[in-house]
Amino acid sequence: MAIKSMPKPAVIEDAAQISRSLALAFDDDPMMRWFFPEDSSREATLTSYFSTIFTRQYVHNGVCERTADAAAFWVPAEAQAKAVPDAETIRHLTDLLGDRAGLFKDAVETAAKHTPQEPHWFLALIGADPACQGQGQGAALVRSGLAKADEAGLPVYLESSKKSNLPFYEHFGFTVRHEVQLPGGGPVLWGMWREPRPAGA
Numbered sequence: 001m002a003i004k005s006m007p008k009p010a011v012i013e014d015a016a017q018i019s020r021s022l023a024l025a026f027d028d029d030p031m032m033r034w035f036f037p038e039d040s041s042r043e044a045t046l047t048s049y050f051s052t053i054f055t056r057q058y059v060h061n062g063v064c065e066r067t068a069d070a071a072a073f074w075v076p077a078e079a080q081a082k083a084v085p086d087a088e089t090i091r092h093l094t095d096l097l098g099d100r101a102g103l104f105k106d107a108v109e110t111a112a113k114h115t116p117q118e119p120h121w122f123l124a125l126i127g128a129d130p131a132c133q134g135q136g137q138g139a140a141l142v143r144s145g146l147a148k149a150d151e152a153g154l155p156v157y158l159e160s161s162k163k164s165n166l167p168f169y170e171h172f173g174f175t176v177r178h179e180v181q182l183p184g185g186g187p188v189l190w191g192m193w194r195e196p197r198p199a200g201a
Contacts, residue, residue: 123145
């Protein structure tokens with residue numbers, strides 16, 4: 001595996017690079033465009049958004065990995081009660097979202113109603129700088145996280161609002177579990193599920 005595609009643990013000092021890569025990756029994501037509709041400010045606002053949730057939430061209570069130009073945030077089953085935004089994080093996000101904060105809250109609450117109740121790993125987000133897509137960095141991060149979930153003997157759940165990404169996840173054994181129409185004119189959210197696989201399968 002090329003050095004650029006080798007997953008390694010993400011640490012707080014990686015925040016700037018990770019946030020920029022994710023901001024570029026999610027620029028055309030339907031849900032992010034719904035939350036942040038201004039083209040001129042979306043990259044800067046998304047960079048702040050991802051920096052906030054990485055430094056205040058996932059790096060402390062999740063399994064965060066990065067490659068040269070991509071990152072993935074996973075939440076193991078035992079960490080899901082902790083990997084939620086605290087009051088200060090919510091304040092930061094509300095400031096970033098402005099008049100879209102209510103839509104964001106409704107979307108999060110709607111999605112939460114469909115979250116599987118059985119123990120599972122959650123792929124909170126994954127993205128790669130579009131200029132570097134096709135180099136296998138995202139795939140390497142998916143394989144790394146799935147190996148950890150498989151070692152724990154647990155299924156994995158993810159949500160995507162970008163239909164064109166579904167085949168990528170299906171390649172790794174995910175299947176669509178449900179489709180959720182987000183309220184307030186929001187996009188469709190696909191919930192996807194993957195059963196654990198034994199080692200070497």
